[in-house]
Amino acid sequence: xxxxxxxxxxxxxxxxxxxxELGLLGIHAQVVDALPHAGGQCVELYADKPIYDVPGLxxxxxxxxxxxxxxxxxxxxxxxHLGQEVSALQALPDGRWQAETAAGKGFVAKTVFIAAxxxxxxxxxxxxxxxxxxxxxxxxxHPDTLAASGQRVLVLGGEEAAVAAAVALxxxxxxxxxxxLHRRDVxxxxxxxxxxxxxLRDAGRVQVEVGQPxxxxxxxxxxxxxxxxxxxxAHRAVAADQLLVRLGLSPRLGPLADWGLALERKLVVVDTxxxxxxxxxxxxxxxxxxxxxKRKLLVSGFHEATLAAFAAAERVFPGQPVHLQYTTTxxxxxxxxxxxxxxxx
Amino acid sequence: MTHVVTESxxxxxxxxxxxxxxxxxxxxxxxFLTIDPDECIDCAVCIPECPVNAIMxxxxxxxxxxxxxxxxxxxxxKWPSITKRKPALPDADEWKDKTxxxxxxxx
Numbered sequence: 001x002x003x004x005x006x007x008x009x010x011x012x013x014x015x016x017x018x019x020x021e022l023g024l025l026g027i028h029a030q031v032v033d034a035l036p037h038a039g040g041q042c043v044e045l046y047a048d049k050p051i052y053d054v055p056g057l058x059x060x061x062x063x064x065x066x067x068x069x070x071x072x073x074x075x076x077x078x079x080x081h082l083g084q085e086v087s088a089l090q091a092l093p094d095g096r097w098q099a100e101t102a103a104g105k106g107f108v109a110k111t112v113f114i115a116a117x118x119x120x121x122x123x124x125x126x127x128x129x130x131x132x133x134x135x136x137x138x139x140x141x142h143p144d145t146l147a148a149s150g151q152r153v154l155v156l157g158g159e160e161a162a163v164a165a166a167v168a169l170x171x172x173x174x175x176x177x178x179x180x181l182h183r184r185d186v187x188x189x190x191x192x193x194x195x196x197x198x199x200l201r202d203a204g205r206v207q208v209e210v211g212q213p214x215x216x217x218x219x220x221x222x223x224x225x226x227x228x229x230x231x232x233x234a235h236r237a238v239a240a241d242q243l244l245v246r247l248g249l250s251p252r253l254g255p256l257a258d259w260g261l262a263l264e265r266k267l268v269v270v271d272t273x274x275x276x277x278x279x280x281x282x283x284x285x286x287x288x289x290x291x292x293x294k295r296k297l298l299v300s301g302f303h304e305a306t307l308a309a310f311a312a313a314e315r316v317f318p319g320q321p322v323h324l325q326y327t328t329t330x331x332x333x334x335x336x337x338x339x340x341x342x343x344x345x
Numbered sequence: 346m347t348h349v350v351t352e353s354x355x356x357x358x359x360x361x362x363x364x365x366x367x368x369x370x371x372x373x374x375x376x377f378l379t380i381d382p383d384e385c386i387d388c389a390v391c392i393p394e395c396p397v398n399a400i401m402x403x404x405x406x407x408x409x410x411x412x413x414x415x416x417x418x419x420x421x422x423k424w425p426s427i428t429k430r431k432p433a434l435p436d437a438d439e440w441k442d443k444t445x446x447x448x449x450x451x452x
Contacts, residue, residue, distance in 0.1 A: 045367040118386040127383075127422065183425055212425050250368065250384055265387075265404060296388065 002079065004030045005316045007099055007109035009086050009256075012040020014286030014301035015115030016069040021309035022113075023076030024325075024333055027316050030079040030107060032086050032099075034120035035249075039066035041117050041287075044249055054298055065298075075338045081105060085120050089259045089282070097281060111312040114261075114268060114277070114284040115305070119251035126156065126245045128226075130216050138223040139243045143168065146244055148175040154226065154240035156213065158182035162246035163189040167196050169244075170205045179207040179238060181228065209238055264290050274311035275304045281315055283308040347382035348391065349417050351410045353399035354378055355446035357437040362391040362400060364430045373427035374420060375451040376434060381421035397441045412447075420452065 006022050008015045011033035019029045037043060039062070042051075046062030054065060084101040089112065092098050099107045123141035125131070131139055140146040143165050146153070153175045155166040166180040180197070185208075187194060200206040211228035217237060218224065225239040253266055262269040262278035267290035270276060275283045285308050286301035294300070313322040327333050334341050355377050362378065363371040370384035371391075380391075380400070392400050403414055440446065 041367070118388070124384075251386055 001106040001108060002030055003108045004028065004079070005109070006030070006111045006113060006312060007032070007097070007107050008078070008113045008115055009033075009099075010040060010115035010117055010286070010288075011035070011038040011080070011082065012115060012117045012286065013042050013065060013069055013298055014117070014305055015040070015113070016066070016073055017302050018113050018115055018285060018305040018309065019073045019076055019078045020069070021306045022312065023073065023078075024327070024336060025309055025313045025322065026336065027111075027309070027313060028076065028078070029113075030081065030109070032081045032084050032101060032105075032107075034083070034085040034122070034254075036083040038070060038080070038082070039063065040121075041251075042066050044121055044251075051298070075336065085254060087255045089256070091279070095281065097279075110281065110316050112282045113305075113308060113312075114256065114282065114288055115286045115301075116253075116256060116288045117251065118287055119253040121249040122252050122254075123245065124247040124250045126213065126243065126247070128213060128216050130218055133221075134216075134223055134243075138241065139245060141245050143244060146242055148172070148242065150174070150176050151241040152177045152179070152225075152239055153242045153244060154179045154181055154238060155244045155246060156181050157246035157248065158184060158187050159246070159248055160189040160193065161248070163187050163193055163197055165244055165246050166206055167193060167200060170200045173205075176241075177207065178205065179209055179240065181209045181211065181213070181226070181238060183210070183212050185210045185231070211236065211238075267294075270304075273307065275308040276311060281312075283312060347385040347403050347414075347417075348380050348387060348389065348400055349382075349403050349406050349410075349414050350377070350379050351399050351401065351406065351413045352444070352446045352450075353397040353441070354395070355450050356440040356443075357397055357399075357433060359396050359433040359437060360427065360430045361394040361396065363427050365390045365394050366428075369426055369428045370421075371427050372421045372424035374424045377420070377450055378427065379417040379420040379424060382418050383421075 005027045006029040008018050008029050008031045011031050022029050042062035048061050050059050052059050084103050086099050087102045088100045090098045097109050097112045153169055155162050169175050170178045201208050211230040213226050214229050215227045225237055228236055230236050268277050268284035268288050270284050270289045270291055272291050275285055277284050285304040287296045325333050368384050368386055370381045372379045
């Protein structure tokens with residue numbers, strides 16, 4: 001059990017900036033994110049796309065913005081818990097909050113910041129009839145759970161995660177066969193990886209199929225392969241004992257819908273002075289919140305995180321005044337940031 | 346949580362919307378586009394792209410179009426993904442201002 005003044009749920013741009021604003025006020029934070037890396041939508045959806053509306057940064061990519069934010073919060077050394085989804089949040093009698101991740105990690109926090117964006121990014125599932133009961137046995141979303149030895153493995157997807165998995169399986173040489181299936185004959189992956197894939201295909205170690213999955217082929221509940229619609233609009237069967245579904249990630253609101261928060265259109269309702277939710281000490285910032293006039297923009301999220309931090313400081317340091325200080329001139333802030341005070345004449 | 350393509354898209358299919366979708370949630374049929382409600386994240390950036398204002402949040406779909414909510418979900422399951430803009434249907438401009446186009450929908 002980790003005791004903390006602040007628990008931030010979501011390591012996207014707003015969650016990271018929340019850590020910064022808390023840090024300036026002397027509040028140390030723990031951060032949890034479902035993805036194995038920080039960045040949220042900025043990395044999952046906009047990694048290489050240019051962003052033009054961050055003040056003072058005429059242009060930067062989603063990935064670059066996240067790198068800069070990570071650099072900005074480094075002085076505050078937050079606890080980072082990546083690849084974990086917060087599954088439960090409960091009030092404690094003393095007014096603090098107890099949170100638990102699906103992996104069983106526990107937190108007791110004086111304040112909680114929901115910076116969950118559009119939800120936790122989860123692997124897109126194969127939505128064919130009969131697929132769900134086979135998940136974990138013959139249908140997998142991560143190479144780690146797949147025992148490929150002697151199996152005919154079919155990898156689904158056209159992006160780097162799928163290509164990398166097919167290449168790795170072929171290189172390992174344990175599978176009876178490796179097939180990569182994508183709905184188009186264009187794969188999005190680094191050029192060297194694509195060259196490797198083509199070399200493996202030409203050597204007969206990977207089959208590349210193009211088509212749309214239509215149905216699972218099942219015999220007595222066991223997966224035998226997939227029916228696909230190929231590019232010439234013909235139905236065909238592709239044999240497989242194991243499916244590795246690498247269709248990318250998609251955000252899901254997930255368990256926070258059950259935490260008792262007041263919601264509107266599946267967004268968390270907050271007030272615009274404190275960005276506090278209907279639960280005292282629980283704040284919501286960024287794309288996940290809702291209030292009159294809300295605009296889902298980075299700058300809105302940064303503003304919300306700033307005011308939420310000030311509101312939380314009253315709770316973390318009860319009875320103590322919370323002063324506004326400028327990073328330009330405040331010796332206390334310089335100390336927290338670990339920077340030298342500017343020289344005076 | 347989703348956005349919905351309403352009847353205005355039928356027989357037009359301008360496809361301006363698909364380029365801006367951050368999660369590639371558009372699906373393409375012969376003369377209509379649909380949004381996969383399981384993928385849409387309600388970011389709303391597609392709304393202003395549509396030249397015929399066919400896209401709206403589920404909550405704002407008018408009474409005479411509510412059947413399109415379920416239709417989007419059903420068709421999204423069987424139609425392939427479209428992620429790049431392409432030319433509109435040849436007679437799109439003739440159909441863009443027509444209403445009651447549901448009988449024209451090719452499923």
